[in-house]
Amino acid sequence: MSAPETILIETRAGVRHVTLNRPETRNAMSLAMVDELLAALKSAESDGVRAIVLKGAGGHFCxxxxxxxMGAAYAGPGPDGQDPAAKVNAQFGHLCKAYAETGLPVIVVLEGAVMGGGFGLACVADVALARETALFRLPETGLGLVPAQIAPFLVERLGYSEARRLAVTGGKIDALGALRLRLVHGVHEGEDAMNTALESVLTDIRKGAPDAIAQTKRLMRRARLHDAGSLIDDAAKVFAAAVRSEEGAEGLSAFIEKRPAKWVQG
Incomplete structure (x- = not known):
């Protein structure tokens, strides 16, 4: 991908770190940022990194x-006759879907403002870690707008009742409130504590086989929407394929030989 203008990208120890980098706007999500975040994920998937970490610059997430x-894009009908507002909104929906469905583990580091679309990104992550400064809010209805694309992910993460309450009231949640709702999985005071927590999560992820993690995420997405009985045969096929895979052979050998698997060492 070409050099991005709204995000920073760094790879350390096999992990892709992506920083939303518009601190003057508290990392408000521009059209360019949406496209660059999509490109960053695609690049991470093709590069074979072990995980992707999202965070924000300047003390805020998003x-x-x-x-x-985005107002400029809403000025009038596009040359293709499509409603530009719908087109722009759909692109953000594709962003949320892509991060929700990637086989890579997605970790978000949340601090300061976590609002609107930033709230949505927090909901699609596998692991959400918050600083004590994090403040979550859904301001859309106060602006006469609708949290359209993030609504499914709010319901999935928070449950129907809490998602509806927050969307209707535009309610604010602090970091501890987010922990009580299980919107985040940990709250950490100070940068050092957050970095330690992040490294602990990444260490645990590195113990898992990459394809096994991807297949597990894929199966769990299906399990949200299907009765367990309807998944028995497909789940058995996924398990059998894993047993016969290179990862399966290496994992079983490592267990028998009482050594770390090769992916842990990588």
Whole structure:
């Protein structure tokens, strides 16, 4: 991918770190940022990294969509006759879906403003870690707007009742409140504590076989929407394929030989 303008990308120890980098707007999500985040994920998937970490620059994660930036796109009908507002909104939906469905583990580091679309990104992550400064909010209805693309992910993460309450009231949640709702999986005070927690999570992820993690995530997504009985045969096929795979052979050998598997060493 070409050099991005709204995000920073760094790879350390096999992990792709992506930083939303518009601190002057509290990392409000512009159209360019949406496209660059999609490209960053695609690149991470093709590069074979072990996980992707999302965070924000300047003490904030993301203050939601950049209303000024997107306003220009809403000015009038596009040359293709499509409603530009719908087109822009759908692109953000594709972003959320891509991060929700990737086989890579996705970890978000949340601090300061976590609003609107940033709230949505927090909901699609596999692991969400919050600083004590994190403040979550859904401001859309107060702006006469709708949290359209993030609604399914809010319901999935928070449950129907809590998602509806927050969306209707535009309610604010602090870090401990987010932990009580299981929106986040840990709250850590100070940068050092957060870095330690993040490294602990990444260490645990590295113990898992990459394809096994991807297949597990894929199966769990299906399990949300299907009766357990309807998945028995397909789940058995997934398990059998894993047993016969290179990862399966290596994992069983490592267990018998009482040594770390090769992917742990990598």
């Amino acid at each position: 203050s939601g969509g950049d209303v000024k930036d």
